[in-house]
Amino acid sequence: MNLPESIQVGPFRYGVSAEQKLEGDRWGHCDANWRIITLAKDMPPRQQSVTLLHEIIHAADDVFNIDLKEHQVQVLAHSLAQALSSMGAWPEKFE
Ligand SMILES: [Zn+2]
Structure with missing residues (x-):
């Protein structure tokens, strides 16, 4: 799965971008x-999808x-990432 654009x-509609x-x-x-979520490229590859969920939860919070x-x-980001990954519905990492 590629990193979504939004x-x-x-x-x-929150834009999603990645910076080094x-x-x-x-x-x-x-x-x-x-309404922009920015992720760092400079992080462990498997951390990125959990971090995106984390920022989505911040967006929903707002x-x-x-x-x-x-x-x-x-806690919500980690537990949702684990549950969604176990169903094959969320990538462990983005391409
Ligand atoms: Zn946070």
């Missing part, structure tokens, strides 16, 4: 104002005003 989150390195050595960032804590985002 993802629908509620009524909004992100500020502060982060692996991902979700810009809620511009769109639906859930007010999740960072730890909750982390």
Whole structure:
């Protein structure tokens, strides 16, 4: 599976882009104002799909005003990645 160009989150279409390195050595960032999810290319290959889920959850948190804590985002991303991967519905890594 290729990295998607955009993802629908509620009524909004979030663009997805990848940059070599992100500020502060982060692996991902979700810009809620511009509706853009950015992933670092510079991370372990199998980390990227979990990081994308993590940023999608941040996007949903913002769109639906859930007010999740960072730890909750982390737990949801890892558990969803594991469940979806076990069904073959989510890649362990992107091409
Ligand atoms: Zn986060």
